[in-house]
Amino acid sequence: MTDYPAATMAMLGPAQNRYADPTAWDRLHAQLGIRLPTDYQTLVDAYAPIRLNGHLYLLHPATGRWNLGEWMTDTIRAWSDVPWDELDLDADEDPRVLFGLTELSFGTRTGLWPVASTDRGETIFLMAAGDRAPWFLVDDGEGGWAWYYMSFAEWLYRYLIGEDMAGPNTSAFYPGPVQLCRLPMTADERPEPWSGPDRGM
Secondary structure, X not given: OOOHHHHHHHHHOOOOOOOOOHHHHHHHHHHHOOOOOHHHHHHHHHHOOEEEOOOEEEOEOOOOOOEHHHHHHHXXXXXXXXXXXXXXXXXHHOHHHHHOOOOOOEOOOOOEEEEEEEOOOOEEEEEOOOOOXXXXXXXXXXXXXXXXXXXXXXXXXXXXXXXXOOOOOOOOOOOOOOEEEEOOOOOOOOOEEEEOOOXXX
């Protein structure tokens, strides 16, 4: 069985851990009222704030800019303002119908929690309902939804190797090493790109 956190970090290179801070996660979890998955925290601590392969953004709870908690709050607010019951959605556009959800809520104990996004309009949501293992719903930015019953580390691993991880025909594969870009933390800084190790792809 694949150790997805280790396999993902092998593609990304040595952990940076520039902002790793357990108290920042404690504050975020207290604010949210849920705990985010351990593998997600490990990967965020290791690399974020960062852009991966030109599209996928991971933010961090301990930073002023690119702050995960602020982004989650803003994203939850925006999605909660969507009048789902008033929209004329086809069955394949309504996540309630697609995935058997009795309701669609954001930022609630049984609802969806945004954990990552892309500049292609995709939003990755954690579904942490009840005692089930976490799973993910991904909005493709164009009204399509996809369901992934797996850990975040597995989702990220599969995303980086070029699988369709936001629904059909959504692959964002780039051959060669993973391209990482450290996000600027002040107005005077510039993005800092670098490459992960060779991965034979």
